[in-house]
Amino acid sequence: MESMQQYPRKRSYMMVRALMYALLGIWTVLVIYPLLWSILGSFKTNQQFLLNAPWSLPEWPFEWANFTTVWNNYHLGTYFMNSLIVTVVSTVLALLLSSTTSYIIARFPFRGSMALYNLYLSSMMIPLILGLIPLFFLLSNLHLDNSLLGLILVYTVTNLPFGVFVLVGFFRSMPKELDEAASIDGSSHYGVFFRIMLPLAKPGLISVGMMNVLNIWNEYIIGTVLVNDPEKYTIPVGIAIMQAEMQYRTEWGPLFAGLLLSIIPVLILYMIFQKQITSGMMAGAIK
Numbered sequence: 001m002e003s004m005q006q007y008p009r010k011r012s013y014m015m016v017r018a019l020m021y022a023l024l025g026i027w028t029v030l031v032i033y034p035l036l037w038s039i040l041g042s043f044k045t046n047q048q049f050l051l052n053a054p055w056s057l058p059e060w061p062f063e064w065a066n067f068t069t070v071w072n073n074y075h076l077g078t079y080f081m082n083s084l085i086v087t088v089v090s091t092v093l094a095l096l097l098s099s100t101t102s103y104i105i106a107r108f109p110f111r112g113s114m115a116l117y118n119l120y121l122s123s124m125m126i127p128l129i130l131g132l133i134p135l136f137f138l139l140s141n142l143h144l145d146n147s148l149l150g151l152i153l154v155y156t157v158t159n160l161p162f163g164v165f166v167l168v169g170f171f172r173s174m175p176k177e178l179d180e181a182a183s184i185d186g187s188s189h190y191g192v193f194f195r196i197m198l199p200l201a202k203p204g205l206i207s208v209g210m211m212n213v214l215n216i217w218n219e220y221i222i223g224t225v226l227v228n229d230p231e232k233y234t235i236p237v238g239i240a241i242m243q244a245e246m247q248y249r250t251e252w253g254p255l256f257a258g259l260l261l262s263i264i265p266v267l268i269l270y271m272i273f274q275k276q277i278t279s280g281m282m283a284g285a286i287k
Contacts, residue, residue, distance in 0.1 A: 035263070041256030042066055049252045066257035070242070076258050078231060079238030083217055084265075086148055086234060090155035091212045095205060097156065098163025103193055105164070106171035107179065117168060120161045128158060132225050139226060146229050154226065155216045163208045170204040171197060206273050217266055235262045 041049070043058035043066070070076045101120075105113050135154065136145065144150035174197065182192045198205070220236040227233060233241065239258055246255045 038256045038259045038263075041252060042260045044253050044256075046250055046253060050250075063253055066253040067261065069251075070254040070258040070261070074238075074242050074245070074254065074258065075230070076235075076238065076242070076261065079233050079235050080261070082148060082232060083235040086151050086155065087213055087216045090152045090159065090216050091209055093152070093156040094159040094163055094212050095209055098160050098208065099167055099198065099201070099205065100193070101160070102164050102167035103171050103197060106168045107176075107197075117164070120164045124161045124165065129221060132221070135222075136225055146227055146232060148232055150226055151223065151232075151234070154222055155219065158222075159212045159215060162211060166208050167201060167204050170201045174200060210269065210273055213269060214266060 037055075040055070040058060043062035043064070044052075045059075045063045048056070048059060105117050139145040139150045139154070142150075144153065178196055178200075179192055182196055187195070218236060219234070220240070223234045223237045224240075227237065230241075239262060242258055243255060246252065
């Protein structure tokens with residue numbers, strides 16, 4: 001009797017599991033589809049695009065000149081370096097500021113610390129597009145518009161709330177005995193923070209850092225509004241300009257090559273830190 005009751009449960013469990021696998025398979029195809037199409041298109045000539053089917057394999061020899069064309073003739077190298085500088089500097093600054101702020105709020109509560117924490121959280125609910133106009137005039141008055149420094153400051157500030165939200169949970173979960181033991185050994189507050197707290201919060205720092213990298217590297221609206229000098233364009237803005245030019249010149253191979261080059265750095269970083277990102281998000285959610 002008991003085995004008969006377990007059979008429907010086991011059957012329903014298997015059906016739910018099969019449905020989940022099917023949904024994951026569909027999602028995987030949707031994610032891989034544009035990436036695979038970009039890879040195939042980046043090695044084709046314009047003639048192959050026009051005469052063959054869109055999903056046809058590139059003919060041998062591959063058109064490696066697409067990469068050099070988009071890098072040199074369409075200034076993708078300049079856009080790439082601008083994005084690299086802005087992303088690295090903004091991510092480092094955002095991690096430094098969010099970690100120090102989170103450490104103070106979590107380990108040294110003061111009157112108004114929760115109000116400050118809630119202010120950071122509430123800022124995550126405001127769409128950034130609503131503040132683009134005042135932000136533009138603010139940077140213009142400070143003579144920081146149309147510059148990489150202005151982009152760095154904006155990206156740093158806009159990524160602070162998420163870092164504070166994640167890292168406060170990490171620092172609160174750490175036992176206070178660590179601070180006391182380090183103070184007894186003669187370590188200063190800076191020593192406790194940099195030598196003990198930051199290494200322990202490494203999973204959270206990696207997770208926040210990767211999210212910042214993704215947000216900054218792929219950001220388009222702010223870069224379009226605050227920068228109008230082609231020498232200061234970032235990757236998303238530059239590719240949008242390239243797409244507008246290439247569609248009239250029917251240079252689809254270099255366009256796909258540029259798209260592929262723009263996503264390779266993020267893919268490499270994610271593959272390197274995949275385990276740390278997953279463990280950091282899981283730990284942050286539990287804590």
